[in-house]
Amino acid sequence: MKPAIILAENESRCLLFSGLLQTERSAHWRDALPWRQNEIRMFGKNHPEPRLTAWMGPAYRYASIDWPATPFSADMTRLMETIEQHALPQKPFNAVLTNLYRDGQDAMGWHRDNEKSIDTQSIASVSLGGTRDFLIRHRTSGEKWTVPLQHGDVLIMESMQDDFEHSVPRRKRADEPRINFTFRHIQTS
Numbered sequence: 001m002k003p004a005i006i007l008a009e010n011e012s013r014c015l016l017f018s019g020l021l022q023t024e025r026s027a028h029w030r031d032a033l034p035w036r037q038n039e040i041r042m043f044g045k046n047h048p049e050p051r052l053t054a055w056m057g058p059a060y061r062y063a064s065i066d067w068p069a070t071p072f073s074a075d076m077t078r079l080m081e082t083i084e085q086h087a088l089p090q091k092p093f094n095a096v097l098t099n100l101y102r103d104g105q106d107a108m109g110w111h112r113d114n115e116k117s118i119d120t121q122s123i124a125s126v127s128l129g130g131t132r133d134f135l136i137r138h139r140t141s142g143e144k145w146t147v148p149l150q151h152g153d154v155l156i157m158e159s160m161q162d163d164f165e166h167s168v169p170r171r172k173r174a175d176e177p178r179i180n181f182t183f184r185h186i187q188t189s
């Protein structure tokens with residue numbers, strides 16, 4: 001399958017494989033994963049994150065959230081291997097953060113996946129369930145892209161975490177739950 005090129009600037013590229021995983025059942029994944037409601041600390045106060053999350057991969061800590069080392073399930077390994085055949089990361093993926101957006105009130109603010117231990121050369125993001133807009137913004141020019149991510153889509157971000165940030169904003173009318181898997185390579189030593 002040939003991807004659509006969403007953006008290509010200098011060494012950064014964003015590619016979209018539309019419907020690559022459309023035979024995956026989001027209800028299966030919703031039942032199979034141990035969803036957690038984390039809290040984030042902002043301005044000295046704890047707030048529940050506006051989404052549920054789960055993790056498979058090495059022990060990992062970010063933004064005061066601790067994930068214990070959790071092995072990949074057989075199902076997740078199968079999914080990851082399919083994605084790697086298309087994303088062709090230089091280093092194999094070894095971690096996946098999963099997000100459950102229960103409805104249009106759940107969201108993710110502007111951020112970069114640029115923690116020191118993340119290999120930013122290739123990050124692969126899978127969407128299952130309801131369609132949600134994925135926004136990309138250039139950090140200095142402010143140029144913006146809106147990508148409506150649909151069930152089964154696989155978006156690849158290559159070397160984008162220095163110059164671009166991304167978000168999944170609230171959408172009043174998005175009722176259907178959406179699951180996102182974000183595969184990364186995390187440096188463990």
Ligand SMILES: O=C(O)CCC(=O)C(=O)O
Pocket residue numbers: 097099108113125134166167168180182
């Ligand atoms: O839900 C998405 O598509 C984005 C997820 C994301 O940005 C992240 O997990 O860092």
